[in-house]
Amino acid sequence: MDMDGDWPLPRPNTLIKVGRRLPGSALTGTSSIASTFSSLATPVIVDAVQRAKELATKSDAEGFHQLRISFRKLRALYWAYSPYLGEEVTAHATEEFRQLAEVAGGTRDWDIAGELLEVAKEKRASIELLVTAAREKRAQAVVHSQTVISGVDVEAFLNDVLLRAQTTLESRCNDLPIRAFAEERVRLAQRALKKRSRRAARSESVAEEELHDVRKAGKKLRYLLEFFQPVIKGEYGRKIKELASVQDKLGQFNDIAASEALIRSTTFNEVPPEVVLESLQWLEKQKCRRMRAASRRVRAMGG
Template identity: 75%
Template sequence: MNMDGDWPLPQPNTLFKVNRRPAESSLSKTSSIASTFSSLAKPVVAEAVQRARGLSTQSDVEGFHQLRVAFRKLRALYWAYSPYLGEEATAQATEEFKRLAAVAGGTRDWDIAGDLLRAAQAAGASIELLVAAACEKRAQAVLHSQSMIKGDDVEAFLNDALLQAQTTLQSRCDDLPIRAFAEKRIRLAQRALQKRSRRAALSETTQEEDLHDVRKAGKKLRYLLEFFQPVIKSGHERTIEELTSVQNKLGQFNDIAASATLIRSASFNEVPPEVVQESLQWLEEQKCRRMRAASRRVRAISGVAEAPDVNRM
């Protein structure tokens, strides 16, 4: 589990007003680079704040998942605008997004692992003790997430981050049009996906790391296409659907691989080692099957990863 130390979120000096109710997109092809950042960031921030506040009274699966997704989207957005935000500012913000996503993800990871263990149990594995222990680990992760992610702190941090970003962008690119910039950033994300998918496809032995890299690159490209669809040329809906399909296959594999790592690294004092080993054996069998399916999907897109070119959209 990727959790950093318990350290407080930075407190802002000035608040950037966040609209809690996501508004309709006001992007157009004549919008400036600076103005589009605010339009794109506000709905995602509103989602993150709402989910973070909900953690104090709820611990539902979807809440943790959507909170992690919101922070991932913010990371993609900051990457897109990084040429004008600057390397240092982008790194500082995205590292905090990554940390918060990891804290929220701790509960989400145990949700996934618990579902897989119950599937193994239904398939005949004698792992009742481990299933119960995983439920306890999930409860502990909820308490950790609730202690680390406070709605007021998250909102204050995001207010400050967006205010600083908006101020920087207004001083550097307030009068520059968005369309050419958006298309350029999307092309860079496409090339990264193409490079990683081909590397995974050409490898004689598929590596988990290669598939994980393809998954991350695909997510970034999909988020950027969704963000910028009002200002780039039309016709990218099929690309988003294809990326989503590939992500589903890669996600199924990643869930099993991550759950095996999580269970292997956890301490289960009340569970006999042979029970843990039985679950890991079942997960390994499932992982091999899912890896083959994911590898086939990556090979299928590797030769046409460059096809969703914004110049042809």
């Protein structure tokens, strides 16, 4: 990922105070599609804005991680409402959310890599040099994330995209009830997860990309179930827990794979190449082990 690339965010025309709830009704099966969108999106936006303000002066890795999750949830929500938002509006908003999520996640990525290298250091003391270098890269990532986030008026931007979406939905589906629509979008997300899981399960050797696709599809379904659980029929609490369990296994694999890719793509001027190679060899072994565990869960789900 090119963290230094330029990607201008749209400047807002209208600002809504985030602390105030947008017009909408309580979440029930008879609520309109339009009013339910604002009810679901507003709490996520409130959380994102608060975290963005805190991270302007703090370097809390968990804060950056939670901000990334907020943007991922917004991507899932915009996908859910895309039939009425339209392809162009959805694609534009979700791309902006994706880029902001990547910026927010830069610090967290180095934290994960650093934690893994600390474990590797217990086996190979020479990796200490790379551990120190990773701490420096983490500090640089903090500055970069804070600079980008501070340069974007996150509150104005999020309120603007929310207002635009709300206006569009009110003009297209203000009188349509949410329940049938929500159930259909959840079914589509379930179908996508099952398709990706079965594709991975049929492979003799599950590829990293296939696991990544399953992970993304599982996250989308989980977020949608969390959003729509109050308005759809059925008890999905157990399903959400199952998805969380699978995501945990896939997340452990992803941490290793992402850390390996991060170290491979980074230049460490003060670290001998053989030390970097040694760390990559250790990460490769750990990745294979976690990949087998993740593959077993995916095969079970696909079966």
